[in-house]
Amino acid sequence: VDFAYTEVFGANDLAIKKHRIAAALESAKAADAVVVCLGLPDSMESEGFDRADLRLPENQLALMEALKGCGKPVAVVLYCGGPVELPFAGDVNAILWMGLAGQNSGSASWHLLYGRRSPSGKLAETWPLTLADAPFAHDGRLYGGRTSEYRESLYVGYRWYDAAGLAVRYPFGHGLSYTEFQYASLTLSSTLLHPGEELLVRFVIQNKGERAGKEAAQVYIQPPEGPAYRPIKHLAAFGKYYVRAGREALARLTVDPRAFAVYDTAAGCWRTPGGRYRILVGSSSRDIR
Secondary structure, three states: OOOOOOOOOOOOOOOOOHHHHHHHHHHHHOOOOEEEEEEOOOOOOOOOOOOOOOOOOHHHHHHHHHHOOOOOOEEEEEEOOOOOOOOOHHHOOEEEEOOOOOOOHHHHHHHHHOOOOOOOOOOOOOEEOOHHHOOOOOOOOOOOOOOOOOOOOOOOOHHHHHHHOOOEEEOOOOOOOOOOEEEEEEEEOOOOOOOOOOEEEEEEEEEOOOOOEEEEEEEEEEOOOOOOOOOOOEEEEEEEEEEOOOOEEEEEEEEOHHHHOEEEOOOOEEEOOOOOOEEEEEEEOOEEO
């Protein structure tokens, strides 16, 4: 591959250097496509301290603002251990999140960027649009001191964003692919369960695209309304399936009886409230098929 590399900032460099941004912009204008590597330096994300916010460094945001005018496809490769705000998400053609993938992450990124492999990861965290949307953002007493009090109770992560009806950047369980998966033929081992019984969920995953890929399918439970204190829905099972182009795979997922139960603090034991439960199968917490 014929490429030009422009270093705009070093690994722990937080300064905005306009001349380097200008050089990167000129290089981008002469290219067919632009790959930008961004992420959080050790000074903003490491062991022994909490992150102060969800922002990327200002010099990286300044670079992305400048690249808006390059007129070329832009792909961002993002290295960070958790969610960050992405104000430029609507201005780029692709974002490949590599997490903290270790010493071979460069090779892995190359395989994914050039289509040798199809992305198949799914997010284990909700990515909010801004920090202000997070449940703890407006109570400074809970975070930042010697102790952190998790007062969200059951409404951790996607459970909070669903209950609050908030739009998010990327929902829990989200992940794109170079192919397209469809779901069909959902069946349950039983429509009437007694406490302590497992539920077997079966469905078909169809690969409608032209590339082989893997799909991480998810099963959620939506409990009935009642006096029990419960989220709108919660993850009950998941599985990852490799499906060749034009083929299909049978997914078989078992839901543990505990997934239907709540803890009765007065009685000191788990119990299963009766009622009509919905079984939801989807590609993410907000892409229920």
